[in-house]
Amino acid sequence: MSIAVPPPQTELVSGLDAPLSVLHPDGSRQESEILDEHLADVDETALTDLYVDMSIVRRVDQEAFALTRQGKLVLWPPLLGQEAAQVGSGRALRETDFVFGSYREHALAVLRGVGFAGFLGVWEGLTFSGWDPHAHHLATPQIIIGAQTLHATGYAMATRMDGADDVAVAYLGDGATSEGDVNEAMVFASTFRVPVVFFCQNNHYAISEPVRVQSDFPLALRPTGFGIPALRVDGNDVLAVHAATRIALARARSGGGPTFIEAVTYRMGPHTTTDDPTRYRRDEEVADWREKDPILRLERHLEKIGARTDRIREEAQVRCDAMARELRDAVMTAEAPESATMFDHVYTRQTARLERQRAEHLAFVDSIEEGA
Numbered sequence: 001m002s003i004a005v006p007p008p009q010t011e012l013v014s015g016l017d018a019p020l021s022v023l024h025p026d027g028s029r030q031e032s033e034i035l036d037e038h039l040a041d042v043d044e045t046a047l048t049d050l051y052v053d054m055s056i057v058r059r060v061d062q063e064a065f066a067l068t069r070q071g072k073l074v075l076w077p078p079l080l081g082q083e084a085a086q087v088g089s090g091r092a093l094r095e096t097d098f099v100f101g102s103y104r105e106h107a108l109a110v111l112r113g114v115g116f117a118g119f120l121g122v123w124e125g126l127t128f129s130g131w132d133p134h135a136h137h138l139a140t141p142q143i144i145i146g147a148q149t150l151h152a153t154g155y156a157m158a159t160r161m162d163g164a165d166d167v168a169v170a171y172l173g174d175g176a177t178s179e180g181d182v183n184e185a186m187v188f189a190s191t192f193r194v195p196v197v198f199f200c201q202n203n204h205y206a207i208s209e210p211v212r213v214q215s216d217f218p219l220a221l222r223p224t225g226f227g228i229p230a231l232r233v234d235g236n237d238v239l240a241v242h243a244a245t246r247i248a249l250a251r252a253r254s255g256g257g258p259t260f261i262e263a264v265t266y267r268m269g270p271h272t273t274t275d276d277p278t279r280y281r282r283d284e285e286v287a288d289w290r291e292k293d294p295i296l297r298l299e300r301h302l303e304k305i306g307a308r309t310d311r312i313r314e315e316a317q318v319r320c321d322a323m324a325r326e327l328r329d330a331v332m333t334a335e336a337p338e339s340a341t342m343f344d345h346v347y348t349r350q351t352a353r354l355e356r357q358r359a360e361h362l363a364f365v366d367s368i369e370e371g372a
């Protein structure tokens with residue numbers, strides 16, 4: 001007996017043949033039937049703001065990377081190359097939309113005003129969470145691949161029950177789309193028309209595993225099996241990402257349910273500061289993607305429309321330098337908390353077992369200090 005296999009729901013996806021794009025790598029603007037109307041208000045000032053945001057985010061990444069090499073941070077997962085994907089989407093959200101990221105969405109922490117002490121404290125090993133998620137509408141970093149998609153979906157369901165029209169946005173990687181959690185989240189999101197956006201940054205690798213061996217098909221086809229529409233966009237084109245996110249948000253807010261965005265981008269750095277990507281990818285591949293650098297692309301576009309790029313670059317530089325000083329001060333002056341505080345926030349109320357563990361821990365710390 002043969003089983004009829006339904007054809008992929010290609011009509012649910014835009015950008016299958018080529019990712020949707022409005023900015024060519026040389027900076028020229030090309031028409032997009034789908035995206036253009038969502039960019040009508042993006043003028044030179046808005047473009048400049050996006051450029052400055054992306055520059056700041058890149059500098060944060062560089063500073064954090066350097067601080068890891070200096071032994072101040074324990075680990076850092078760089079976002080180099082993914083600035084347009086994160087800034088373009090992050091700047092489309094309203095403040096009360098809730099973001100559930102993985103461990104690489106540093107741009108969202110910057111855009112949402114999380115202070116450097118808290119944000120880098122996590123990677124310094126000084127704090128477990130780093131900031132108040134409710135104050136910034138941003139969940140703390142999720143290391144369990146894909147788990148944040150469940151949290152986002154559940155949160156968005158609750159938001160709708162509360163009668164609000166805020167949207168939850170889950171950021172996930174290409175590798176995460178293979179996780180059970182992500183697929184379960186999509187079942188719920190689709191079945192209950194949940195106001196959630198799945199923003200997938202296909203940066204071409206899950207650690208050393210290239211996306212081409214993760215899936216024979218574009219990742220944007222995966223959500224369509226659940227009936228979730230998908231937009232496949234050029235993730236190094238900040239405007240394309242911005243427009244696609246606006247489309248997804250509007251659909252969610254108006255009761256249209258979830259959207260999956262596949263932002264096709266590239267992780268130019270290593271997976272984390274403990275990874276050596278030369279072991280699994282060719283230099284020529286990285287060089288090809290460097291030509292598609294998202295910040296360079298926007299700079300070329302600004303030049304093409306006659307903006308004063310020398311002034312814009314200067315402004316960005318001043319802002320980046322000030323921010324870098326603030327960041328370094330925060331890290332250099334950060335103090336380690338009392339280690340026993342790790343027992344304080346496991347549960348709302350302390351348990352007898354935790355109390356015992358705390359006492360054991362304190363006795364152990366004392367024994368080390370006496371021995372020193």
Ligand SMILES: Cc1ncc(C[n+]2csc(CCOP(=O)(O)OP(=O)(O)O)c2C)c(N)n1
Nearest residue numbers: 104143144145173174175176203205206207
């Ligand atoms: C459930 C789970 N399985 C495995 C890991 C180990 N792990 C850490 S990062 C990673 C790759 C994730 O790749 P992707 O989703 O593409 O995100 P990226 O790191 O490229 O941003 C894996 C497998 C984990 N953290 N959690």
Ligand SMILES: [Mg+2]
Nearest residue numbers: 173174205206
């Ligand atoms: Mg990846």
